[in-house]
Amino acid sequence: MxxxxxxxxxxxxxxxxxxxxxxxxxxxxxxxxxxxxxxxxxxxxxxxxxxxxxxxxxxxxxxxxxxxxxxxxxxxxxxxxxxxxxxxxxxxxxxxxxxxxxxxxxxxxxxLPEEARKTVTDFLVSMVDPADRGTLERLNLTAPLS
CATH class of the missing domain: 1.10.10.10 (Winged helix-like DNA-binding domain superfamily/Winged helix DNA-binding domain)
Incomplete structure (x- = not known):
């Protein structure tokens, strides 16, 4: 933390x-x-x-x-x-x-290695309340970091 x-x-x-x-x-x-x-x-x-x-x-x-x-x-x-x-x-x-x-x-x-970008994105998405993950998708905020 x-x-x-x-x-x-x-x-x-x-x-x-x-x-x-x-x-x-x-x-x-x-x-x-x-x-x-x-x-x-x-x-x-x-x-x-x-x-x-x-x-x-x-x-x-x-x-x-x-x-x-x-x-x-x-x-x-x-x-x-x-x-x-x-x-x-x-x-x-x-x-x-x-x-x-x-x-x-x-x-x-x-x-970071290329595959670590997906890990970072997955981690950040997992920090978001599951009820709000649809909003992330609607706003196109779940794409891998670049």
Whole structure:
């Protein structure tokens, strides 16, 4: 568990520093990550993925919208539906945050044998609650690390 703690601390550290410069935190990063991953994602899906309350999401989402990182549109077929899209500014921040984290992951697995990449993916998937593994597949998050 100690190794996992240190790996997570360092994995999030660079992004946390950049987010802090914007007045944001990890909650903002998680929202931006999934909005960029799935443009047009309904708010309801985001709530389900993040397993947070509407109130928690509303605060974070309002800050991202007010600062020009995310925009919210009404659904075409269901006018009650709120669909989320990253703006250019949001995609740029996401790209910067993702580049530092992807670099850390790629550096960590670079010295591993090819078959170890599947082992790493299998390990991470096994850490996810079995009830949420279908969501991983829907979001295409179970592909081997590269």
């Amino acid at each position: 100690g190794l996992f703690f240190f790996a997570y601390r360092d994995f999030t550290g660079d992004a946390d520093a950049m987010l802090g410069n914007q007045g944001f935190g990890r909650a903002h990063h998680r929202v931006l990550y999934f909005v960029c991953l799935r443009p047009g994602m309904p708010v309801a899906d985001l709530l389900d993925i993040l397993k947070i309350t509407k109130q928690s999401l509303a605060r974070v989402l309002r800050q991202l919208i007010d600062n020009g990182y995310v925009e919210q549109k009404t659904g075409r077929s269901d006018r009650r539906q709120r669909l989320l899209y990253a703006t250019e500014k949001g995609r740029e921040l996401f790209s910067t945050l993702s580049a530092t984290q992807a670099s850390r992951i790629n550096d960590a697995i670079a010295s």
